[in-house]
Amino acid sequence: MAVDSGSSSDAEPQPTRQKARQRAQHWMTKGGLVREDSDDELGDEDHPWDWIYAIEDEKNEETKASPEKSSRRRTSRVAKKKPIGARMGSFECRIGDIVLLKSPEAGKDWVGIIVEFVEEEDDDAEGEMIKSASIMWFASPDEFLSTRNKRRQDALPNEQYLTADFNTNPLYSISGKATVMSKDAFFAKYPNGAPPKGNAELAEYNKSIVCRRGVNQVQGRYTDEFVWEEVYREDNIYELITMVKEGLKAARKRKAADADFTETKEESVAPTTPRKKQRVASNATPRSQRKKALTTPTHKRIVVKKPLEFTPLGTRVLSQDHFASPYRQARTLLHVSTVPESLPCRKNEFNEVYNHLSAAIMEGTGACIYISGTPGTGKTATVREVVAQLNAAVEAEEMDDFIFCEINGMKITDPHQAYSMLWKELKGDRVSPSHALDLLEQEFSHPSPRRVSCVVLMDELDQLVTKNQSVMYNFFNWPALRHSRLIVLAVANTMDLPERTLSNKISSRLGLTRITFPGYKHTDLMEIIGTRLANVPGNIVDPDAVQFASRKVAAVSGDARRALDICRRAVEIAEQEAEEAAAADLIIPEEDEENPLQRLARHLPVAIMQLLLLPKPGKAKAGRVTISTIKQAIQEATSTPLQQSLRCLPLSGKLFLAALLARIHRTGITESTFGDVLDEARRIADAAVAVAGAAGAGVKDFLLGGGSSARVRSLGFAAMELMNSGVLALEQGAGSKSLLGGSTIPARGDRSSKIRLRVAAEDVRLAFREDLEAKGFGLGIDQ
Numbered sequence: 001m002a003v004d005s006g007s008s009s010d011a012e013p014q015p016t017r018q019k020a021r022q023r024a025q026h027w028m029t030k031g032g033l034v035r036e037d038s039d040d041e042l043g044d045e046d047h048p049w050d051w052i053y054a055i056e057d058e059k060n061e062e063t064k065a066s067p068e069k070s071s072r073r074r075t076s077r078v079a080k081k082k083p084i085g086a087r088m089g090s091f092e093c094r095i096g097d098i099v100l101l102k103s104p105e106a107g108k109d110w111v112g113i114i115v116e117f118v119e120e121e122d123d124d125a126e127g128e129m130i131k132s133a134s135i136m137w138f139a140s141p142d143e144f145l146s147t148r149n150k151r152r153q154d155a156l157p158n159e160q161y162l163t164a165d166f167n168t169n170p171l172y173s174i175s176g177k178a179t180v181m182s183k184d185a186f187f188a189k190y191p192n193g194a195p196p197k198g199n200a201e202l203a204e205y206n207k208s209i210v211c212r213r214g215v216n217q218v219q220g221r222y223t224d225e226f227v228w229e230e231v232y233r234e235d236n237i238y239e240l241i242t243m244v245k246e247g248l249k250a251a252r253k254r255k256a257a258d259a260d261f262t263e264t265k266e267e268s269v270a271p272t273t274p275r276k277k278q279r280v281a282s283n284a285t286p287r288s289q290r291k292k293a294l295t296t297p298t299h300k301r302i303v304v305k306k307p308l309e310f311t312p313l314g315t316r317v318l319s320q321d322h323f324a325s326p327y328r329q330a331r332t333l334l335h336v337s338t339v340p341e342s343l344p345c346r347k348n349e350f351n352e353v354y355n356h357l358s359a360a361i362m363e364g365t366g367a368c369i370y371i372s373g374t375p376g377t378g379k380t381a382t383v384r385e386v387v388a389q390l391n392a393a394v395e396a397e398e399m400d401d402f403i404f405c406e407i408n409g410m411k412i413t414d415p416h417q418a419y420s421m422l423w424k425e426l427k428g429d430r431v432s433p434s435h436a437l438d439l440l441e442q443e444f445s446h447p448s449p450r451r452v453s454c455v456v457l458m459d460e461l462d463q464l465v466t467k468n469q470s471v472m473y474n475f476f477n478w479p480a481l482r483h484s485r486l487i488v489l490a491v492a493n494t495m496d497l498p499e500r501t502l503s504n505k506i507s508s509r510l511g512l513t514r515i516t517f518p519g520y521k522h523t524d525l526m527e528i529i530g531t532r533l534a535n536v537p538g539n540i541v542d543p544d545a546v547q548f549a550s551r552k553v554a555a556v557s558g559d560a561r562r563a564l565d566i567c568r569r570a571v572e573i574a575e576q577e578a579e580e581a582a583a584a585d586l587i588i589p590e591e592d593e594e595n596p597l598q599r600l601a602r603h604l605p606v607a608i609m610q611l612l613l614l615p616k617p618g619k620a621k622a623g624r625v626t627i628s629t630i631k632q633a634i635q636e637a638t639s640t641p642l643q644q645s646l647r648c649l650p651l652s653g654k655l656f657l658a659a660l661l662a663r664i665h666r667t668g669i670t671e672s673t674f675g676d677v678l679d680e681a682r683r684i685a686d687a688a689v690a691v692a693g694a695a696g697a698g699v700k701d702f703l704l705g706g707g708s709s710a711r712v713r714s715l716g717f718a719a720m721e722l723m724n725s726g727v728l729a730l731e732q733g734a735g736s737k738s739l740l741g742g743s744t745i746p747a748r749g750d751r752s753s754k755i756r757l758r759v760a761a762e763d764v765r766l767a768f769r770e771d772l773e774a775k776g777f778g779l780g781i782d783q
């Protein structure tokens with residue numbers, strides 16, 4: 001075939017070989033072909049890449065077919081011509097060639113087949129086009145990122161599997177050519193597969209790979225064996241692609257059939273979350289959503305990374321509590337830390353999040369979903385359930401594998417730690433936040449042959465707001481990068497946090513998908529509580545009481561957490577009443593000492609007595625949750641003298657306590673230092689400004705204005721007041737000097753003073769939940 005080198009490229013900016021090598025270092029991750037001669041075949045000379053076209057052939061054919069029209073046709077063909085190869089100096093590669101591409105690890109190269117040549121916009125230089133090739137990848141057995149233990153145990157020396165994964169890479173990443181052969185051909189050339197002696201022979205051996213199967217590495221599925229020389233034709237690469245795709249499809253069907261056979265016709269179970277019939281709006285409901293075995297999938301899960309800590313709803317097994325007293329069961333089920341069996345009233349939100357996530361994972365694209373809603377509207381619960389269901393679909397091999405990373409703004413002391421956490425999940429390495437940021441930048445801005453999607457849940461996003469918003473910006477920006485496969489689920493209380501903190505211009509460019517969780521209506525809350533209590537025996541909660549609590553909460557906030565708390569407290573009150581009633585019933589007169597039933601009753605645990613006594617028909621309502629029990633619970637929750645006095649604190653006192661609560665929540669330790677609380681207070685005030693805009697700025701000026709010494713003094717005074725009134729215990733650090741009214745104020749250099757609460761953290765939280773000012777200080781008080 002006659003060929004024609006394109007020369008249009010000469011004018012275009014081309015990366016130099018040296019620069020190309022440096023840039024290639026950034027790209028890819030691990031694995032590949034180990035080559036002791038890491039030098040590439042292209043030499044050190046800087047030559048531009050030129051396209052090779054098959055124009056002469058076309059010309060000849062056209063002339064033969066219709067000589068008179070050939071000139072006009074040629075013009076239009078030339079305009080649309082597609083390169084069939086590329087040349088750099090004396091090195092040439094064509095469509096169908098098997099090439100090596102540089103990986104960051106010295107001496108290791110990736111192997112792929114050139115499928116097409118294209119020009120793509122340069123990631124490193126906006127607006128510039130760069131000559132690139134679409135590559136169909138081979139995968140070596142040690143590269144199976146998230147399905148490592150699905151890899152075959154029968155791998156041969158130099159064996160790689162052909163994937164049906166493609167992506168586009170700049171030509172300057174190409175470093176040479178490889179040879180692929182069948183098992184027999186390889187062993188005929190290299191007896192026993194052993195490396196030969198002699199440098200040149202060894203270099204050739206290192207560039208020779210055995211390929212006898214295709215693989216879908218994220219699902220750990222393989223095609224049947226094939227003979228490379230029979231299936232590979234460089235001039236018909238599409239046949240090979242079809243063969244691999246069909247082979248993988250057949251493997252999938254085979255696995256599904258095997259699974260159905262071994263499942264011994266387990267009963268199919270309706271989807272459990274949200275409990276109602278159909279979970280996904282589309283007709284193509286994933287199989288795992290239609291049919292689910294009654295086991296937690298975690299025992300089957302094959303994970304290299306940390307296993308997910310939650311199990312899909314409805315697959316959880318009954319705990320010990322199932323056999324406890326009805327009160328204890330009710331208390332446990334109503335506790336906010338209990339993962340409910342289903343999430344009523346969140347069907348639409350569940351579907352929306354599920355569909356976005358599953359589409360992004362299956363298409364290998366990035367996505368950024370911004371989920372907002374006031375506290376207690378089920379945002380976190382819904383997202384976790386979606387991830388658990390997706391995980392179940394991965395188990396059932398209906399979904400490509402993905403990595404999951406949860407970052408909670410409340411649980412990290414410095415927002416920049418988010419970078420280290422993400423890198424740790426992606427690669428398993430612990431690195432400093434600044435190093436992690438560099439690595440993530442490189443990772444997401446360059447193609448990697450076999451990147452697995454990563455879903456990041458950024459909960460309590462408000463807490464990650466930093467001064468220059470860089471953390472939030474980066475996490476919102478990376479999903480938009482072509483190669484990132486990063487799916488960010490950002491969860492926050494306010495709808496417009498991105499606009500407020502990143503400016504309208506940037507946030508609209510980011511193209512977030514927004515999902516808003518509305519507050520629950522009273523009927524929703526009734527359903528949520530009713531569903532949780534559905535299996536509790538003894539009918540201990542009046543439906544009227546549930547309705548009353550639901551109405552009360554819906555009127556103020558629509559917060560399921562609050563409704564659950566109130567009902568749980570009401571159950572506690574009813575339980576005390578039941579115990580008192582049981583004790584009264586069990587006062588056994590002296591003369592009846594010998595009554596065997598009464599003797600037995602005296603030795604029974606109170607819980608069993610409650611069980612026996614509760615459903616007594618016609619008995620007074622002692623021990624049942626009624627409207628008046630709910631009223632009592634609400635009253636108690638909000639109006640103890642302590643809570644009333646906490647609500648009367650000056651703003652600086654409330655900020656100080658909110659900061660201390662946030663520290664306690666974050667660290668899990670009840671004690672903190674003055675310095676840490678101070679830093680937390682500053683962050684809370686910054687976040688309040690971001691969230692509340694101008695109104696928040698007033699708060700900030702009032703509290704934190706006047707320089708850092710004034711700030712320390714204002715919060716120092718607040719701490720002292722709290723200590724005097726018995727709310728705080730403050731243990732002076734070494735550097736303190738100032739004394740005022742007998743109490744010590746932590747001085748500027750005295751950040752080490754230890755501080756702890758002398759009242760229950762829950763009391764402070766409850767008091768502040770009802771307080772408009774303190775509510776603005778964020779999520780620490782909502783937990």
Ligand SMILES: Nc1ncnc2c1ncn2[C@@H]1O[C@H](COP(=O)(O)OP(=O)(O)OP(=O)(O)O)[C@@H](O)[C@H]1O
Nearest residue numbers: 336340343344375376377378379380381528560561
């Ligand atoms: N639809 C629901 N069904 C059952 N329980 C629910 C539902 N919605 C919320 N809950 C429960 O309410 C509590 C709060 O829910 P969740 O933490 O998901 O709210 P959130 O919107 O993330 O709140 P925050 O913004 O404060 O983090 C949890 O205990 C959760 O299990």
